[in-house]
Amino acid sequence: MPILGPMGAKTAMKKIMMTLILIGIGFIIKDRFFFKPPINESEVVPTQLEFTKVDELEVNESKMLIPQRLEDSISIPTEELEQRDKKAEYSGWDQSFQIAFAKCFQTEVLPSDFSNLLETLKPRLKNPVLELRNWHLNLKNGRTKRVMLLPREKENKYSSKDEASKNMIIREFSVDNEGLPVPEGEGLKFTPKKLSNILSQGSIYFSEEQTRYESSDKEGVLVVKQNGKLHSIEWYGKSQSFLCQKEASCLCSSPKFVAHTY
Amino acid sequence: MKNQALTLMCWVFLVTILSSFSVVNAEVWNDTEVWSKEKEAEYSQWVKTHWGKNFFNQKNLSDGTVNPFYGLRVDCADVVYTMRLAYSYFYQLPFAINDPTGGSKLISNKMSRYDNITDQNTRVKKFMSYIYNVTSTRSLPKDTFAVEINSQWIKPGALILTTATNHHSWSIKDILNIGVPWLVFNSTVGAASSVVIQDRKTWPNPHWVFEGNSTAAGNAGFRYWKPIDKLQKPQWEQEGYSDEQYKISLNRWVNIAQGRLKTQNEKPDDTLKRLMEVSCEELRSRVGAIKDGVLYLAANPNVCMSYQTYDNYSTPSRDQRFFDSLMELRNMYASLSDKSLPAELVNHLNKIFPEIEKSAKEESKLMEEINNFDTNSYCTVNYSTSPKNEKWIDLAEAKRRLFKGMMSNNPHDYLEVRWGEGNKKMPSSLSIRCQSWDQWEPKLP
Numbered sequence: 001m002p003i004l005g006p007m008g009a010k011t012a013m014k015k016i017m018m019t020l021i022l023i024g025i026g027f028i029i030k031d032r033f034f035f036k037p038p039i040n041e042s043e044v045v046p047t048q049l050e051f052t053k054v055d056e057l058e059v060n061e062s063k064m065l066i067p068q069r070l071e072d073s074i075s076i077p078t079e080e081l082e083q084r085d086k087k088a089e090y091s092g093w094d095q096s097f098q099i100a101f102a103k104c105f106q107t108e109v110l111p112s113d114f115s116n117l118l119e120t121l122k123p124r125l126k127n128p129v130l131e132l133r134n135w136h137l138n139l140k141n142g143r144t145k146r147v148m149l150l151p152r153e154k155e156n157k158y159s160s161k162d163e164a165s166k167n168m169i170i171r172e173f174s175v176d177n178e179g180l181p182v183p184e185g186e187g188l189k190f191t192p193k194k195l196s197n198i199l200s201q202g203s204i205y206f207s208e209e210q211t212r213y214e215s216s217d218k219e220g221v222l223v224v225k226q227n228g229k230l231h232s233i234e235w236y237g238k239s240q241s242f243l244c245q246k247e248a249s250c251l252c253s254s255p256k257f258v259a260h261t262y
Numbered sequence: 263m264k265n266q267a268l269t270l271m272c273w274v275f276l277v278t279i280l281s282s283f284s285v286v287n288a289e290v291w292n293d294t295e296v297w298s299k300e301k302e303a304e305y306s307q308w309v310k311t312h313w314g315k316n317f318f319n320q321k322n323l324s325d326g327t328v329n330p331f332y333g334l335r336v337d338c339a340d341v342v343y344t345m346r347l348a349y350s351y352f353y354q355l356p357f358a359i360n361d362p363t364g365g366s367k368l369i370s371n372k373m374s375r376y377d378n379i380t381d382q383n384t385r386v387k388k389f390m391s392y393i394y395n396v397t398s399t400r401s402l403p404k405d406t407f408a409v410e411i412n413s414q415w416i417k418p419g420a421l422i423l424t425t426a427t428n429h430h431s432w433s434i435k436d437i438l439n440i441g442v443p444w445l446v447f448n449s450t451v452g453a454a455s456s457v458v459i460q461d462r463k464t465w466p467n468p469h470w471v472f473e474g475n476s477t478a479a480g481n482a483g484f485r486y487w488k489p490i491d492k493l494q495k496p497q498w499e500q501e502g503y504s505d506e507q508y509k510i511s512l513n514r515w516v517n518i519a520q521g522r523l524k525t526q527n528e529k530p531d532d533t534l535k536r537l538m539e540v541s542c543e544e545l546r547s548r549v550g551a552i553k554d555g556v557l558y559l560a561a562n563p564n565v566c567m568s569y570q571t572y573d574n575y576s577t578p579s580r581d582q583r584f585f586d587s588l589m590e591l592r593n594m595y596a597s598l599s600d601k602s603l604p605a606e607l608v609n610h611l612n613k614i615f616p617e618i619e620k621s622a623k624e625e626s627k628l629m630e631e632i633n634n635f636d637t638n639s640y641c642t643v644n645y646s647t648s649p650k651n652e653k654w655i656d657l658a659e660a661k662r663r664l665f666k667g668m669m670s671n672n673p674h675d676y677l678e679v680r681w682g683e684g685n686k687k688m689p690s691s692l693s694i695r696c697q698s699w700d701q702w703e704p705k706l707p
Contacts, residue, residue, distance in 0.1 A: 154570070173396075179365055
């Protein structure tokens with residue numbers, strides 16, 4: 001093999017330098033242009049679909065810890081969304097919630113469908129406490145964003161619900177190409193204006209709300225709504241529990257507790 | 263020449279792009295095993311033998327390999343999630359949780375966000391930090407379910423969760439033969455201050471665990487991990503689900519749980535020693551907590567604390583737990599009609615509870631300041647922040663001051679007031695002037 005002369009060595013060095021530079025440029029181009037997280041198809045909903053105004057969603061909204069003003073930016077759903085939801089309610093698990101409801105609440109007055117379940121139970125629900133709220137937004141730049149509202153976890157307990165409500169935080173998340181949240185910062189102290197500004201950055205296509213209630217008989221109730229409609233309800237009564245999740249299962253259970261002596 | 267350069271550029275570009283594609287969609291770790299009843303049993307055994315308060319303080323694991331979780335600072339929910347994730351990683355099992363932001367996909371080891379990190383341990387650490395960032399005690403109910411009170415479900419690897427009021431959780435390292443849980447945990451402030459977390463071999467106060475909601479809707483109590491294939495199913499569809507623990511009166515909750523979990527009876531003197539150790543640990547950890555607050559105050563003189571800063575350095579919950587531990591000790595000692603206990607133990611206890619025949623309230627009125635530390639003193643600690651001016655206190659004197667309401671949990675107070683020195687509680691001018699929150703006073707029976 002011929003040994004490279006001075007001129008050949010210089011040329012080879014130049015080629016190596018050029019190669020290394022091109023590799024570096026290649027990585028930069030890859031990261032910047034080829035793997036920008038695209039919109040996750042499963043999260044995208046046509047822009048004309050938005051969710052219901054809060055005064056149609058919430059039970060006792062005025063008693064909730066979140067001021068109503070922030071919901072003014074949210075629009076009314078289209079007929080298409082309502083029809084799609086109605087089909088979903090009845091596919092797969094039929095009227096099982098009515099059977100479980102009748103058994104647990106010992107009544108013949110049954111809600112007409114799962115969505116009306118909460119309306120039927122509304123008079124018995126007291127002292128709502130917000131556990132968590134989530135919103136998913138389509139941003140104007142084509143990306144998606146998620147917003148979470150929850151009480152800040154602190155060293156000591158909250159001495160009152162009022163104190164808890166004053167110490168909510170807003171967490172913001174972008175969404176990666178796998179549809180998973182990417183935290184943006186540690187969170188902001190909640191104010192209605194801040195939340196409203198954040199939610200107005202895009203159009204909301206999904207919302208979730210978890211609320212805990214105390215029934216008039218001091219029983220514990222946990223309600224989850226999605227897009228303003230009932231998703232699940234857990235009603236833990238003194239002698240029976242009414243447990244229902246949309247498109248999963250609905251039952252009226254009567255657990256027996258046997259005290260063991262020792 | 264130019265053509266050659268151009269050709270070279272094209273090849274390099276192509277190779278770069280293709281090599282990038284080859285590492286896309288890599289997992290955080292490759293799970294080659296699947297969860298089964300046998301794997302759950304092995305997980306339980308691992309927690310019992312390898313999990314503990316020094317887990318994040320160990321640079322290397324017991325087999326000599328590098329501990330990827332070394333140095334992580336964790337709060338209470340982080341501790342619980344780490345316990346499950348760490349085992350899953352070490353034994354090539356899948357790990358997944360529900361997305362707390364309401365997304366339909368699970369967050370799991372299969373995510374590829376960290377595929378550009380070549381070092382496996384660094385990748386796992388990043389993933390763990392991400393889990394800490396998105397989870398909290400609020401997300402635990404969706405990833406776990408309430409269980410029956412028996413040794414099949416309440417075992418190493420399970421957890422205890424409080425209601426949202428106290429938003430706390432403990433991982434269960436072990437269930438002692440006497441039916442008492444060995445808990446490993448941390449707190450919000452603890453996460454910032456140290457990598458060594460905390461443990462205790464005693465029951466948390468069930469009134470504190472279920473505070474605000476003793477029904478199943480509060481999601482408090484004993485819980486276990488949902489299987490990954492059922493993560494998105496409601497808790498009542500999980501095998502082993504039960505809401506029986508919510509049917510038990512809180513005054514009987516510990517007795518019933520312990521009765522079901524124990525395999526042998528604990529001797530009275532062993533119980534007393536265990537409870538004394540717990541109270542001592544509470545006293546020792548208070549020293550560190552108060553010290554942090556006092557140092558902050560010294561660095562920020564005459565400044566009213568914000569709500570968050572106040573929360574970090576105040577100690578109402580801590581003082582409540584310290585009080586609970588002393589009351590549990592007192593009640594146990596008082597309940598022993600046949601006090602045929604070792605003399606040394608009796609001497610310690612009589613110094614702490616000199617009027618055990620009376621109520622706690624009456625005893626508290628009668629107790630005088632203890633200045634002497636002798637062989638009857640138990641758990642003597644120095645709570646001073648200055649090495650030149652030591653301030654010693656034993657458990658008896660700490661108990662006296664706490665029960666009399668002399669110890670302040672207000673972080674605007676100076677060291678002496680935080681520890682209740684003197685005959686009368688004298689709040690500092692700052693604590694009088696500044697807003698305070700979450701004040702706690704002992705309620706003596």
